[in-house]
Amino acid sequence: MSVLPSDEAFVAALPKHELHVHLEGSMPPETLLVLARRHGETGLPGTLDGVREMYEFTDFDHFVATYLRVVRTLRDREDFRLLTQGVLERLAEQDVRYAEITFSPLLHTARGVPAQEVFAGLEQARTAVEAAGGPVVRWVTDVSGHLGPEASEETLDVVLRLGDGAPPPSVVGFGLGGPEVDRRPYARAFARAREAGLRSLPHAGEVTGPDSVRAALDDLGAERIGHGIAVAADEALMAEVAERGVVLEVCPTSNLRTRVVGSYDEHPLLRLLQAGVAVTVNSDDPPMFGTTLTAEYLLALQRLGLTRSQLLGCARTAATAGSAPPAVVARTLADLDRAAAGAEG
Template sequence: MDPLCSPVERFIRDLPKVELHVHLEGSMCPPVFLRLAEKHRVPGLPKTPEEVAAYYEFRDFAHFIEVYVASVQVLRDEEDFALLTADVARRLAAQNVRYAELHISLYNHLARGVPASVVFAGVEHGRREAEREHGIRLRWIPDFPGDYGVEAGERTLDAVLADGPPSVVGFGVGGMEVDRTPFRDLYARARAAGLHSLPHAGETGGPQNVWAALEVLGAERIGHGIDSMEDPRLVDHLREHQVPVDVSPTSNLRTRAVADLAEHPLPRMLEAGLTVTLNSDDPPMFGTDLVNEYRTAHALGLDLADLALLARNGVAASYLDAAAKRELVAEIDAALAAAEQR
């Protein structure tokens, strides 16, 4: 049997999904990347699909960050951000993703002289278009690279508070994984303004960064968090307090955060009772998408009920309204029941 026609594949494709850890800029597909690079005549970037594929072969996490920062140079005006958002939303909707919370690398644009008002105007145009054409709902998590320091975070938050639309749901920190403790006051201000605390932590920096995200930044979800499994006390805390952990297996492999996919802690995280959600992070850069992440989870030994649990966890951890959550969970349960009857 063609694996793409298998019962598991059909279930994965039929499964209603949400995605909570995916970067807008990291979701730029090669045709859009090449189109914008040519439009703005950006030097030093790939010029063919083959060159893009080679460009996205990462030596390690630091090299990935270097490529990511170089790639966002192609985004310069409102039209660029609208085009990117509409394209990303279309590809998400084609995977039966109903709702997504996308990180926006806002500081990387501010640092290049692109105003936050331009970024938000563009992504909002694309969001509204996507909701009209595909029915998918999008929300935003502006973030900054932690290794750029507190000043970068303050500048990003100031821009969000000045120009951010109501569709902004949270505030993030990513980049190279440095100590999160210096961002205490910054995150206190973000939370006081009504933004949810949604930092990256425990991807490459160890469980101590997850503790800092929780205790210092008031994190409501942990981006990546795979290093949590190194600390049994942390695992107990995450389980007891039902703190969602947004996991992206292929990303972890491609950035060398894990040496081999077979070693990925996703199955152990579920066995430990953690509230794990499944995500694609930077899909074109890592040669994946959310459907493929569900395939990967199945290849790691998860059965259909486990995959449905991941989907339900995503709904529960999202900032969808209660009625929409109930509707999506009912659809997920119906998809599982139909698959189990086949």
């Protein structure tokens, strides 16, 4: 009689696709200290313990304010290369085969950093890591809600200029994050983005109610929803999301750390799955929330009540819901099938 692997061994062996992770929010404390010292950035802690204390958030607004403080340390191409290299190496350690990583151009261009320099640093690290056998990476560009609808138009213009009139091949999606403002005024920018071949991947239903998800679907043409957990409060919308196959990019620890959810017992991930909603498990801003994608998978099993079969279903959804090359998807699905054969329980 075979012995099933431990949860830790089971999760460690799973090939993973990460569909909801922010580049700027993935800055490890060590990198933040290096960049702050390099550029003489004041107003930030000078020790690792201080950075970790800074990452203890009182609410979502406090998280956003801290996020913007961290962004200020990114000044030039080498900074973005260093950040991206470190992020991708950490993904590789978790057997992440593919990742869609969100970055926010206007958070940098508004500070005088040319978009071309930002993107050049990202691409230098991406191509080097892929060439070395690391994860395949594609980019999602987004705008923070605090910048307003005009900024979404400007963000898209930046993306199109990066590709001489069309999105660069490595940019696959267009998003809307930050403070969860009314989604409807962003409809024109998202329509333009879809016409340019970008997938509509906005956040919604994280800190606000089901209406923001409805607006993301109806006004932004969303293919996936970042977070989206508020649909659990609306039975009809939850049923519609399930029937339409709209994928929710759920980030459990993020929801707890930003105080969107009061406890893991209250988190709706299991309820969403039981209602037939297509769900992926993601890390969002891992160093800021003290987590990793591997840790989120373990959390789903050990704290949120998912079975191994349900977690494998989430992993399969992540493999097929992104824009990964077909060969990567096929290999991941085959390896997940092998994992299921020996370790479901």
